[in-house]
Amino acid sequence: MSLTFRACFVQLFLALTAGISLLPVQAAVITLDVNSLSAPVVAGDTATFSGTITNRSGVTLESTDLFLSFSAFDFDALTPTQVLGSSLFSLLNFTFIANIDLFTVEVAAGTLAGTYGLQVFLSDVNGNVSDATDLRLVVTNGVQPVPEPSTVATVGLALALLILSRRRPSCRRMPQQSFETRL
Amino acid sequence: MVTVVTPAPKLVGAEGTVINTGSEFFVSMPLSNAGAERAPNVFVTGMTLGAVQRVSPQLFPVYIGQLAPGNSGVARARFRSVGLVPGQRLLLTVRGTYGSSSAQLGFVVNRFVTVPPITALPVTLLRARIQATLQSAVWNYTLFNDEPAGSPQRLAALSITVAAPVSVTGTPSGWVAETDNFTYVGWLAVDEQLPYPSHVAPGTSLGGFQIQSPTALSESTSCVINAWRHDTDAAGLVMTDLVATPRRAI
Numbered sequence: 393m394s395l396t397f398r399a400c401f402v403q404l405f406l407a408l409t410a411g412i413s414l415l416p417v418q419a420a421v422i423t424l425d426v427n428s429l430s431a432p433v434v435a436g437d438t439a440t441f442s443g444t445i446t447n448r449s450g451v452t453l454e455s456t457d458l459f460l461s462f463s464a465f466d467f468d469a470l471t472p473t474q475v476l477g478s479s480l481f482s483l484l485n486f487t488f489i490a491n492i493d494l495f496t497v498e499v500a501a502g503t504l505a506g507t508y509g510l511q512v513f514l515s516d517v518n519g520n521v522s523d524a525t526d527l528r529l530v531v532t533n534g535v536q537p538v539p540e541p542s543t544v545a546t547v548g549l550a551l552a553l554l555i556l557s558r559r560r561p562s563c564r565r566m567p568q569q570s571f572e573t574r575l
Numbered sequence: 576m577v578t579v580v581t582p583a584p585k586l587v588g589a590e591g592t593v594i595n596t597g598s599e600f601f602v603s604m605p606l607s608n609a610g611a612e613r614a615p616n617v618f619v620t621g622m623t624l625g626a627v628q629r630v631s632p633q634l635f636p637v638y639i640g641q642l643a644p645g646n647s648g649v650a651r652a653r654f655r656s657v658g659l660v661p662g663q664r665l666l667l668t669v670r671g672t673y674g675s676s677s678a679q680l681g682f683v684v685n686r687f688v689t690v691p692p693i694t695a696l697p698v699t700l701l702r703a704r705i706q707a708t709l710q711s712a713v714w715n716y717t718l719f720n721d722e723p724a725g726s727p728q729r730l731a732a733l734s735i736t737v738a739a740p741v742s743v744t745g746t747p748s749g750w751v752a753e754t755d756n757f758t759y760v761g762w763l764a765v766d767e768q769l770p771y772p773s774h775v776a777p778g779t780s781l782g783g784f785q786i787q788s789p790t791a792l793s794e795s796t797s798c799v800i801n802a803w804r805h806d807t808d809a810a811g812l813v814m815t816d817l818v819a820t821p822r823r824a825i
Contacts, residue, residue: 456687457687459588459684459685459686459687460685461586461682461683461684461685462681462682462683463583463584463585463586463610463680463681463682463683464583464681464682465680465682466680466681467620467670467672467681470681472683473668473683474666474668474683477664477666477687511583513585513587515587517590519589521585521587524583524585
């Protein structure tokens, strides 16, 4: 490869990468940042989520101009409820409000322990929709899942083997008593 | 248990129609899928408007449809508007499910609505209602004519949309049933001339409308009650509502 060709190739590559980086990327004009993407919750309790809302929509938004939507969750276990809007505020264009209470998620009593997913996003009166945020609720101290009989049998067998394997070496390690008497 | 949350449809509410008659608050909100994933079998399982008492639907779920990206359906409800102040903002919450029968997930859509000034409905509705009771996969309906005494509006026909296999097992005396056993059931008073004795007069009710289905589950579907004017001997007012019917298979 000649130097001239290599130089042209490098220039072309740089031009292409610069062009790609200059491609317009359509950003959401309203954004929602939830403070904690994962929260531990005891079954029967309610978790409260707060976060930051940024307004780049071009107009002032009132707190009651903003709506939360939830999707992709186990509706038997989770009940999300919007809190946003219960306290009034105005959000000027190109401003944000931080640590504002957004919503609560009630975890039904009797929910099995585990991790439950939930998707939340923000929309406004002008039809703007934010990107979705994935949340995880780690339900603890809930009802423990009952192991299947096959699992119980496997665990029992493993325990029995473990006990057996421990007994055999211990026999070999028995101290040998000597009845020799030194003369 | 771990629920995978992405990718998922994005169901959002849009500005709908709100009418405040002074006694009832009519809300009709479009539900749009703003995401890139399809939302199959969308059902609304609950609608609340702050702490206001809901009048209709009395029973959920209500089927919305298959919402492909960019498509929308409409969630409708009526609430009591006594005590509401025009200008007041209330949070309308629509809860529902989507997905196949084996893998259903939940959604919630919120939107603040402003209580508008009291206004009359664009059309005068018949003051009538239907009450449904379900017992062992048999749905019984009773019609109530809530028109004021002296009103010429007499109930003369009832039509119910169904979305499951049904058979008509009860028809009041003086009425006749018609159905295709899958999409609709209609009952019509058979009287042909005044004084139409089988029509339901104001302040009275008529039961005995009955259907049966293999399923024991219910959903709410639309129904229409038609009146006949006894003063002019012509078609009268109409009332549309949602009523419990056998639940569709998904």
